[in-house]
Amino acid sequence: MKILVVDDEPDVKDLFEQRFRREVRNGEFELAFANSGEEAITYLSSRPSEVVLILSDINMPGMSGFELLRHIRTDFNAPPPPVVMMITAYGDPESQQQAAKLGANDFLTKPLDFTVLKEKLRTIA
Amino acid sequence: MDEDEISSSLLTLLIIWQTRRFLDTKNRLPQWDWWLKNYWFINVALIGLSTVTDEDFPLRLIWLIALGMVGYTVHLLSPNQAARTAFLAVAPFMFLMSVFKVIEDLFPKFAKTYSNFTDSTVGFSLVWLVAFLIVASRQKKALIKLEQEREIEAAERRKIEARKQELEYLVAQRTAEITSQKEELEQALTELKATQNQLIHSEKMASLGELTAGIAHEIQNPLNFVNNFAEVSVELIDEIADEHHKPNPDPQLTDELLTDLRQNLQKISQHGSRASSIVRGMLQHSRASSGQREPTDLNALCEEYLRLAYHGLRAKDKTFNASFSTELDASLGLVTVVPQDLGRVLLNLYTNAFYAVQSRQKTAQEQASSYQPTVTVTTECIGNEVRIRVRDNGVGMPESILSKIFQPFFTTKPTGEGTGLGLSLSYDIITKGHGGTIEARSREGEGTEFIIELPA
Structure with missing residues (x-):
C-alpha cells in the first residue's frame, strides 16, 4: 500500500520512515513524501492512481491541506478514490467539519499517536 | 458811663x-x-x-x-x-x-x-x-x-483707590484661578504621561498576547518531534538488542540502526534547542527592555519573529493561510542592536503584513479570484548599513493613510483591535533607539513594503 505524506516540516519524513521501519521492510507499506501541497499534486499527476492513502497536514505555507484535498477530490478521484486523512495541530471542530465537508476520510490531531495510526492503516490495507 | x-x-x-x-x-x-x-x-x-x-x-x-x-x-x-x-x-x-x-x-x-x-x-x-x-x-x-x-x-x-483695590482683588482672584488651572493641567499632564506609559506597556502585552498562540504552536511542534524521536529511539535500541542476541547478527543492520539512532538524538537536541530558543525569545519580549545593545543574529531574529507572527495569526483565524519566505543575507553576521526592541518592531511589521494579506484574501475569496498571500522578509548588507525589508502583497494603502501611519494612536483597525501605537513605537525604536530610518511604500491593492535601515 502506497502512502503519501504531505507536511512542510522536513523531519516528518525521518520520523515516518523510522516509525514504519518494520512495515516498510516487510513490504507492508510504501512511503512517499511531499513538502507542500504543490509538490503533492506534482507527485500525484506523475503517478495516477498509485497512491492509496494520503496523509496531509492542514497548515502549510502556500497551498493549504484543504486546498490540496479539494484538488484531490476533483482531479485525482479516479476509482478507487484515495483515502485522505487530514492532520493538524489545531484540533478545532470547525477545521474538522470543513475537512469532512471537503471529503476527508479521517481527521487526526498532532501529536500523532502512531499506534492508533497504524491500526487505522491496517484496517484500510 | x-x-x-x-x-x-x-x-x-x-x-x-x-x-x-x-x-x-x-x-x-x-x-x-x-x-x-x-x-x-x-x-x-x-x-x-x-x-x-x-x-x-x-x-x-x-x-x-x-x-x-x-x-x-x-x-x-x-x-x-x-x-x-x-x-x-x-x-x-x-x-x-x-x-x-x-x-x-x-x-x-x-x-x-x-x-x-x-x-x-x-x-x-x-x-x-x-x-x-x-x-x-x-x-x-x-x-x-x-x-x-x-x-x-x-x-x-x-x-x-477703591477701584484700584477692587482691581487688585480681581487680579489676585484671576491669578489664583490661573494658578489652580495650571496645577490642574500639570496634574493632567502627569496623568497623561502615566497613561501613555501604561498604554505602551499594554501595547507590548497585547503583542505578547498575539504571540502566545504562535508560541504555543511553535513550542508544541518541536516537542512533538522530541517525543516522537525519543520513542523511536527506544524502539531502535530494542531492535539493536534483539539483533545482538541473535546467533548470527547482521552487522550491516546494526550499523544502520546505530546511524539512525545517532541521527535521532541529534534531532532531539535540535528540536529541544528550537523550543528553548522560542521560550527565551518570549521571555525577552515580555521583559522590560534593558535598552542594552548587544551583538545579535539579525537573520535568526527576523526568521523567528516571522514564524511567531504567522502562527499567532493562524491560531486566531484557522481559515487563514499564507506563505511566508525569507531572503536572508548570510554575510550579515552579528549586528549590534537591542534585540527585544527590534523584535517588537519586526513583530509589528509582520502582524500588519499578515493582517493586510488576510484582508485581501477575504475579498479575493468573495470574488473567487486566485490570490496567493505572501509575506517576505529580506535582509541585506549594503556598505556600512543593514537593510531589512518586510514586503507583503496585501491590500496596500492610499497616500492619505500612508502619511499618518507613524503617528501615535493612528489605526485603521476597528476600535478595540489596534492600539495605534505599534508603528509609532516602532518608529521611535528605529530612529531614536538605533539611529536608523524606517519608511513605508505602498500601492493600494498591490501591497506594502517597510524598509528599515540601521547603521551596522
Missing part, C-alpha cells in the same frame, strides 16, 4: 461775634471758642465794675481785651490767609479806638484840640476795615473753593 461806652461795648461784641462766625471757631478751635462765646460775660463784668467803682477805666480795657482775643484767635489760625487779612482789617480800628479813648481820658484838652484828626483817623481806619473785610471775605471764599476742590480731589482719589 455814656452812650459812647455802650456803643463801644456793643461794637466789640459785634466784632467778636463776627470773628466767631467768619473764622468758624466753633469747629476749628472748639476750646478757645468757649472764651469767645462767653466774651459778653467779660463785657458785662467790666461794665458792672465800671458802674460800681464809678470809674471809666475798665471800659477802656474792653477794646484792648477784644483786640487781644481777636489777635489770639488769628494767631491760632495763622496759616489761614483770610484770618490774617481779617485781623489786618479790624486791628487798626480797634487799636485806634482803645488808644484814643485812653488819650481822651488822660489828656482831654489834647484830645479836644486834635478831635478832627482823631475823627478822620478813625474814619480812615473804618474805610480800611471795610476794604480789608471785603478782601478777607474773598480770600475766605477762594479758600473754601480750594478746600472744596481738594475735597473733590480727595474723593476722586479715594474712588480711584
Whole structure:
C-alpha cells in the first residue's frame, strides 16, 4: 500500500520512515513524501492512481491541506478514490467539519499517536 | 458811663461775634471758642465794675481785651490767609479806638484840640476795615473753593483707590484661578504621561498576547518531534538488542540502526534547542527592555519573529493561510542592536503584513479570484548599513493613510483591535533607539513594503 505524506516540516519524513521501519521492510507499506501541497499534486499527476492513502497536514505555507484535498477530490478521484486523512495541530471542530465537508476520510490531531495510526492503516490495507 | 461806652461795648461784641462766625471757631478751635462765646460775660463784668467803682477805666480795657482775643484767635489760625487779612482789617480800628479813648481820658484838652484828626483817623481806619473785610471775605471764599476742590480731589482719589483695590482683588482672584488651572493641567499632564506609559506597556502585552498562540504552536511542534524521536529511539535500541542476541547478527543492520539512532538524538537536541530558543525569545519580549545593545543574529531574529507572527495569526483565524519566505543575507553576521526592541518592531511589521494579506484574501475569496498571500522578509548588507525589508502583497494603502501611519494612536483597525501605537513605537525604536530610518511604500491593492535601515 502506497502512502503519501504531505507536511512542510522536513523531519516528518525521518520520523515516518523510522516509525514504519518494520512495515516498510516487510513490504507492508510504501512511503512517499511531499513538502507542500504543490509538490503533492506534482507527485500525484506523475503517478495516477498509485497512491492509496494520503496523509496531509492542514497548515502549510502556500497551498493549504484543504486546498490540496479539494484538488484531490476533483482531479485525482479516479476509482478507487484515495483515502485522505487530514492532520493538524489545531484540533478545532470547525477545521474538522470543513475537512469532512471537503471529503476527508479521517481527521487526526498532532501529536500523532502512531499506534492508533497504524491500526487505522491496517484496517484500510 | 455814656452812650459812647455802650456803643463801644456793643461794637466789640459785634466784632467778636463776627470773628466767631467768619473764622468758624466753633469747629476749628472748639476750646478757645468757649472764651469767645462767653466774651459778653467779660463785657458785662467790666461794665458792672465800671458802674460800681464809678470809674471809666475798665471800659477802656474792653477794646484792648477784644483786640487781644481777636489777635489770639488769628494767631491760632495763622496759616489761614483770610484770618490774617481779617485781623489786618479790624486791628487798626480797634487799636485806634482803645488808644484814643485812653488819650481822651488822660489828656482831654489834647484830645479836644486834635478831635478832627482823631475823627478822620478813625474814619480812615473804618474805610480800611471795610476794604480789608471785603478782601478777607474773598480770600475766605477762594479758600473754601480750594478746600472744596481738594475735597473733590480727595474723593476722586479715594474712588480711584477703591477701584484700584477692587482691581487688585480681581487680579489676585484671576491669578489664583490661573494658578489652580495650571496645577490642574500639570496634574493632567502627569496623568497623561502615566497613561501613555501604561498604554505602551499594554501595547507590548497585547503583542505578547498575539504571540502566545504562535508560541504555543511553535513550542508544541518541536516537542512533538522530541517525543516522537525519543520513542523511536527506544524502539531502535530494542531492535539493536534483539539483533545482538541473535546467533548470527547482521552487522550491516546494526550499523544502520546505530546511524539512525545517532541521527535521532541529534534531532532531539535540535528540536529541544528550537523550543528553548522560542521560550527565551518570549521571555525577552515580555521583559522590560534593558535598552542594552548587544551583538545579535539579525537573520535568526527576523526568521523567528516571522514564524511567531504567522502562527499567532493562524491560531486566531484557522481559515487563514499564507506563505511566508525569507531572503536572508548570510554575510550579515552579528549586528549590534537591542534585540527585544527590534523584535517588537519586526513583530509589528509582520502582524500588519499578515493582517493586510488576510484582508485581501477575504475579498479575493468573495470574488473567487486566485490570490496567493505572501509575506517576505529580506535582509541585506549594503556598505556600512543593514537593510531589512518586510514586503507583503496585501491590500496596500492610499497616500492619505500612508502619511499618518507613524503617528501615535493612528489605526485603521476597528476600535478595540489596534492600539495605534505599534508603528509609532516602532518608529521611535528605529530612529531614536538605533539611529536608523524606517519608511513605508505602498500601492493600494498591490501591497506594502517597510524598509528599515540601521547603521551596522
